[in-house]
Amino acid sequence: MRILVTGGAGFVGSHLIDRLLEQGHEVLCLDNLFTGRKENIAHHLGNYRFEFIRHDVIDPILLEVDQIYNLACPASPVHYQHNPVKTIKTSVLGTLNMLGLAKRVKARILQASTSEVYGDPHVHPQEESYWGNVNPIGSRSCYDEGKRVAETLMFDYHRQSNVDIRVIRIFNTYGPRMLEDDGRVVSNFIAQALKGEPLTVYGEGQQTRSFCYVSDLVEGMMRLMNGEHIGPINIGNPGEFTILELAKMVKAMTGSSSEIVYNPLPQDDPKQRQPDITKAQTLLGWNPGIPLEVGLERTIGDFAQRMGVQLEVKSVR
Numbered sequence: 001m002r003i004l005v006t007g008g009a010g011f012v013g014s015h016l017i018d019r020l021l022e023q024g025h026e027v028l029c030l031d032n033l034f035t036g037r038k039e040n041i042a043h044h045l046g047n048y049r050f051e052f053i054r055h056d057v058i059d060p061i062l063l064e065v066d067q068i069y070n071l072a073c074p075a076s077p078v079h080y081q082h083n084p085v086k087t088i089k090t091s092v093l094g095t096l097n098m099l100g101l102a103k104r105v106k107a108r109i110l111q112a113s114t115s116e117v118y119g120d121p122h123v124h125p126q127e128e129s130y131w132g133n134v135n136p137i138g139s140r141s142c143y144d145e146g147k148r149v150a151e152t153l154m155f156d157y158h159r160q161s162n163v164d165i166r167v168i169r170i171f172n173t174y175g176p177r178m179l180e181d182d183g184r185v186v187s188n189f190i191a192q193a194l195k196g197e198p199l200t201v202y203g204e205g206q207q208t209r210s211f212c213y214v215s216d217l218v219e220g221m222m223r224l225m226n227g228e229h230i231g232p233i234n235i236g237n238p239g240e241f242t243i244l245e246l247a248k249m250v251k252a253m254t255g256s257s258s259e260i261v262y263n264p265l266p267q268d269d270p271k272q273r274q275p276d277i278t279k280a281q282t283l284l285g286w287n288p289g290i291p292l293e294v295g296l297e298r299t300i301g302d303f304a305q306r307m308g309v310q311l312e313v314k315s316v317r
Contacts, residue, residue: 002026002064004107006057006098007071009036011177012112012170015214016069016221017041021050028063032056035074040177057094058086063101067225068109070098073147075114077140077266078183084142091146092153099157102164110166110225111154113232116144117169120270127276128169128232139266151232158230166224171236171275175214175295176302186211186296189247190303193256194311203265205244210274212237213295216288223284236275237288249293253300253314 003020007013008029013036020027026049029041033054044050055061057072073090074080080087095111102109118126119134134144157163174186181191192199212235220235241249247260280286297313304311 001066002028003067003069004028004030004063004065005069005071006030006094007036007073007112009033009038009041009052010071010075011040011175011179012173012214012217013069013071014040014177015175016071016218017044017050019218019222021047025049027051028053028065030055030057030061031072035079035179035182037177037179057097058089060097060100064105065101065107068098068102068107069112069221069225070095070109071112073112073143075143077143078181080143081139084139087142088146091143091150095150095153099153099163103157103161106164108164108166108225109154110168110221111150112221113151113167113169114143114147115169115171115234115236115273115275116140117148117151118270118273119144121272124272125238125274125276126234128234128279165230167231167233168221168224169232169234169275170217171212171234171273172209173212173214173217173236175299178299178303180303180307185209185243185246186250186299187303189250190254190300191307193250193254193258194300194304194307194309196256196258198259198261199247199251200263201243201247201260202263204262205247205260206242207265207271208240208242208273209246210237210240211246211292211295212288213290213298216290220280220284220286223286227284229279229283233279233283234275234277235280235286236277237292238275238277239292240272240274241292249296250300253296254311255314
């Protein structure tokens with residue numbers, strides 16, 4: 001197939017492209033390189049089945065494709081709060097443009113939504129039928145509400161124009177190629193530990209997250225795209241860890257002497273986040289396979305290499 005991946009030079013998008021090319025597809029990578037990096041896809045630039053297009057999804061584009069994975073949008077608070085108007089435009093106008101393209105060429109389109117649509121949830125773990133508890137005017141709203149509108153657009157195009165859609169709700173994902181400065185908790189802790197800086201924990205570190213390794217996410221994403229179920233479907237690892245537990249794990253695995261320091265909680269920071277993956281298990285036959293310790297070993301190794309740090313990652317298994 002001829003497959004378009006928007007945001008394809010980013011962390012998740014580049015791993016998805018690796019898999020699609022392995023399967024023999026022709027892949028168009030569309031990215032404006034705001035948070036994406038050319039080095040993430042550099043190893044494919046000589047492949048005749050791969051094409052990189054520098055373009056912003058906010059602007060329409062005419063292409064002929066069979067499938068569209070719409071991943072374009074900054075996904076970490078540091079980046080999506082940098083220019084919040086641009087962020088919500090990416091989710092709303094970008095999704096509109098990709099839906100228009102899908103409608104014109106009769107392509108199947110998958111929207112990368114997020115666990116952030118659940119906000120600071122009152123239901124735990126979160127299942128897809130939960131409507132969420134989102135602040136519509138807070139500092140995170142540009143991302144949260146942008147993704148909620150993107151889901152609305154997907155289902156309206158499906159109902160009104162019979163566009164073939166898929167919606168995935170992605171929970172915290174980590175792995176090689178994460179940006180060191182993206183402000184996400186895994187990359188924060190690893191970068192701080194490797195630099196010998198204090199590990200910054202917000203609040204008392206008792207808020208929980210569920211961490212899914214990137215290859216597990218990509219597998220779930222591809223199963224949803226190529227299956228019969230529209231979604232939305234949660235894809236994430238239901239293993240729940242406190243932020244403090246994660247900090248101590250990273251500190252132990254890097255052998256860092258960094259101290260752990262505590263800062264005030266940011267506005268609207270969710271206290272609990274854990275996916276109910278019953279739908280993914282029953283409808284897609286999907287389960288995450290990479291334990292946190294294994295994924296962290298690989299991620300720390302990748303960070304150390306990119307940061308030029310000599311390190312033997314210590315196992316905590």
